[in-house]
Amino acid sequence: MMQWLKDLMASAPVLPPPPLAGVGWGVGGGAETASRGAMKAAPSPQPSPASGRGSQSRRAEPGETLAKQLALVIDLNVCVGCHACVTSCKQWNTSGSAGPLADERPYAANPTGTFFNRVQTYEAGAFPATETVHLPKSCLHCEDPPCVPVCPTGASYKRKEDGIVLVDYDKCIGCKYCAWACPYGARELDEERQVMTKCTLCVDRIYDELLPKEDRKPACVKACPTGARLFGDVKDPDSEVSKAIRERGGYQLMPEWETSPANQYLPRRITQSTDAQGQ
């Protein structure tokens, strides 16, 4: 009931919020100690989109270097453009804490709706030496996300504990300014709920201890039939994703804007066919 008053107080830098041990309602810096304790105690941190108050996760300050950054690494060498990641993403997220995701006119000639992940197709090179490259694109969870500081309400934020960029749907006013501030077009306004939505890296799945360990991965990663999508901490040099980036020449999209996207892509490389090697 008094949430608006608490939010107002939490946003004021001169007024430190009263120390409410273990309650942790705030989103500002003052509630840090409370929520840090809560983070450790809670077996599976609730995703902030569901809680609506973002009470369990702390916000990264602009320009802050985080110790952990979860991300996807996408292997363009093996992506076959089947869209399984697109549909599994939609299925998981429309049924979970990020949903429901709009689906307008699904069976008509011009269906449209909210998706967190899209697979696009490009043709590279001049005929006859052309290659078809499929490029899955979702939120890149930038280390310096330009969409976060522009948000007037604080609904858009980057989590301090794992670098995931999220939207608090209960605070979003649907002004679309964050989408303007994203050079990648990674955010989509949900036309039915009129709030901004985006990839959550399946934050309501990857920490869920009720799921078997091998299932605690984003839905898109689990669905990919060719294993083109890797998931892990890019700040950990020994993680699968860091190794792949190092060994396979991982790169970022639109490096010219210095957003440091956490998601990276492994480039297409020409491999000899086993047939040719045999001869």
Place this chain on the structure above:
Amino acid sequence: MHPAFSILFFTTLAGAAQGLVFTLALAALFGLEMAPGFLTLALGVAEVLLVAGLAASFMHLGRKTRAWRAVLMWRTSWMSREVIVLPAFIALVALWWLSLRFGVGAPWSWLLPVLVLLGAVALWYCTAMIYACLRFIEEWAHPLTIVNFTLIGLSSGLVLACAMAAVAGEARFVQVFGPCALVATLAAWAARGQALRRNAGIRHKSTLQSATGIRTEKLVQKSMGMSAGSFNTREFFHGASLAALKNIKLGFLLLAFALPALLLAWGLASAAVLPWLLAVLVQAPGLLAERWFFFAQAKHPQNLYYQVVS
């Protein structure tokens, strides 16, 4: 970008109101002789324009009842700062109007005009910075955006103020601010023209190659991943033809700047009321067209990812 009419109306209405209040504050500070009824009436008009602009800005929000939350992030967000400054400006104008109605003396008689002046400038700056701070929308990320929002607001406000003064028979007001209106309109024309020249010469930093990381010289999109569009195709494309774009550019240069400037010169030379009224009527659609073009001309880098349906 897709020009949203809520924002077009908000920025043009508020801009004109700011220019009007700016003019009236200068007139009051310099002790220009005005009938007391004229000043309060003109302030009333400014207040109506501002409230209409505020209402239009609400229409832009998907969740209007949560609009109050937009004041929270004033430390990082220009939109948040604008959301604070706009109602503060409206309140200041209302206070000034009240102080005039009840004949409050010094220091309010000079303090309130000074505060409104500062408020108008602050609001222009905040509104323009919302666009100018987005570094990868290269058509907007330039100080000319701030100059243009301010000069166009000043021009439209001065024209409106002079037209009202001409109708009310405030000859001295028209004599003093008429030339200012002409100068502001010509300056706005020059600055907007400069922005158009700059934007025409932009070589965008992002290419399809940098957007995808595929380094072949020839690279074409074959599918954007959906067949019937999405938020990305609705929000970031204006959908108008090149010819329409060109016509609207010509139209706003003519209606917002060239014709009003001619009419103002006529008004100054003849001391008639008609040219001032015509200038307001001609400039109003020109201002909307100018703002429409401001959005339509901005090429968002995300559009690189949404070129082909198949």
